[in-house]
Amino acid sequence: MHVDPVRPTRLRETPSLQKTGLTMDRVRHAYGTRQVVHDLSLQIADGELLCLLGPSGCGKTTTLRIAAGLEEPAGGTVWIGDRTVAGPDVFIPPEQRGIGFLFQDYALFPHLTVLENVRFGMTHLPRAEGVANAMAALKRVGMDGYAGVYPHTLSGGQQQRVGLARALAPRPRLMLLDEPFSGLDKRLRDQVRDQTLHLLKDSGVSTLMVTHDPEEAMFMADTIALMRDGHLEQVGNPVELYCRPKTAFAARFFGEVNSLRASCRNGRVETPLGVFEAPDGLRDGVVEVLIRPEGLRLDAVQDGEEPAVLATVAESRMLGRSSLVHLRIDTGAGPLHLHSRMPGLFLPPPGEPLAVVPDRSQVFVFAADADL
Structure with missing residues (x-):
């Protein structure tokens, strides 16, 4: 697969062009x-x-x-x-x-049985062949036992499977x-x-x-x-x-991110979480630094230790498979509020100091006006 989102490849109708699905x-x-x-x-x-x-x-x-x-x-x-x-x-x-279609409402005909719905797209075939193909498609989705019932008697999940069978039956x-x-x-x-x-x-x-x-x-x-x-x-x-x-x-579309404004100079971006390398081609000036919550690992602070990045817990919440920890980092420009997502049960009490260790693979730097 090849796509250039900025300058789409110009495809030409030539014998050497390999068409795909x-x-x-x-x-x-x-x-x-x-x-x-x-x-x-x-x-x-x-x-x-x-x-x-x-x-x-x-x-x-x-x-x-x-x-x-x-x-x-x-x-x-x-x-x-x-x-x-x-x-x-x-x-x-x-x-x-x-082509086969499967849409939000499944578009099943209420006056036709499940079998008749699946056979609907194969009316060009002899009846026996159409029925056999429809039953094979229903069996593949585990709905062959419902061939004679009407769609309104099915659950939403069952209707979805019938819709899928109907779409796949004509191959x-x-x-x-x-x-x-x-x-x-x-x-x-x-x-x-x-x-x-x-x-x-x-x-x-x-x-x-x-x-x-x-x-x-x-x-x-x-x-x-x-x-x-x-x-x-x-x-x-x-x-x-x-x-x-x-x-x-x-970056933002795929989930929550922590957002920081910072300055880029000579390929280096200085933030309260440390210094990061700027991507190639990024000009000096104000930049936006995005860090996923799971990219901030939290460690206990040992007696006498002075971690590179120190944060204070504001709140902790259990989210099932992970825990979300609200953090406050004091900076010269005022307090910085960040989120860390830790695996499993991790609920430090408010006020507890923690060391913050960024995962550099989950730190993204962009020009500050990139999305304007």
């Missing part, structure tokens, strides 16, 4: 005068699951609808495999693209998922998305999934494409986006 080249779209997708280019390999991630209104659902054929792009080209499905003088409707080249787990409670959502991930991987289908939840994207995706205001902000695997964010926006 989905290819989008310089796609643009607008609603009236409002541009919602700006020259977006991406590729999804065969069998790859790519998550379009971003806040509401960033253009991710519009991008999925363009891939589906539910929106005609204002510019650019879309391929599914080696077939052009949208582009100059070309527009293939959704039903002819060989699509490309699968499109739009916030498919948002209607489920957390416990059921974790279970269903785990099942969905394994089913998609077992099927070998290329998948484009839209979500606003960074944890869900990291759980599901081989590749994450983070969108912002119609552009691709950063594209990479979950480790790259979480551990090596290219912008302050990307």
Whole structure:
């Protein structure tokens, strides 16, 4: 997969261009005068699951609808495999693209049984073959015992699995998922998305999934494409986006960060937490330093010890698998309030002094006006 979020690669229709599950080249779209997708280019390999991630209104659902054929792009080209499905003088409707859909509401027909819902997309096949394929799809999702019932008798998780079976039954080249787990409670959502991930991987289908939840994207995706205001902000695997964010926006989107203003001089950034190296190319001046709470390790202060960074506990809260500790560090410019996330049960009392040891791999430095 190759995407340049700043200057998208110009794809050309030549015999040497290898098309994959989905290819989008310089796609643009607008609603009236409002541009919602700006020259977006991406590729999804065969069998790859790519998550379009971003806040509401960033253009991710519009991008999925363009891939589906539910929106005609204002510019650019879309391929599914080696077939052009949208582009100059070309527009293939959704039903002819060989794609599967799974949306938020599952879109099951209430007047059809579970089996009839799954067979709906295969009416071109002889009835016996369509029924056999539908039953095989239902068995894969563990719903073959419900073939004769109607959707309203099923739980939300069961309806989601039926929707997935219906989408996979015709063996699509490309699968499109739009916030498919948002209607489920957390416990059921974790279970269903785990099942969905394994089913998609077992099927070998290329998948484009839209979500606003960074944890869900990291759980599901081989590749994450983070969108912002119609552009691709950063594209990479979950480790790259979480551990090596290219912008302050990307760093913040994947969870809470401690934010400090500091000065950069000759490649060195001095902060109350120590001195850090500035990334290559960063100019001298005011910078923003972002540190994830789990990047601040806390140690007890031994008698007579003078730690490099000393903090006082303000509050401690148990969050289940981790503990959140509110810290205060006294500086010449006034008190600095920070959060540290420690694994397991770690609840030091208010007022206790602790040594703070930053994990330099989780310290990110950006120009102070980078997100303006």
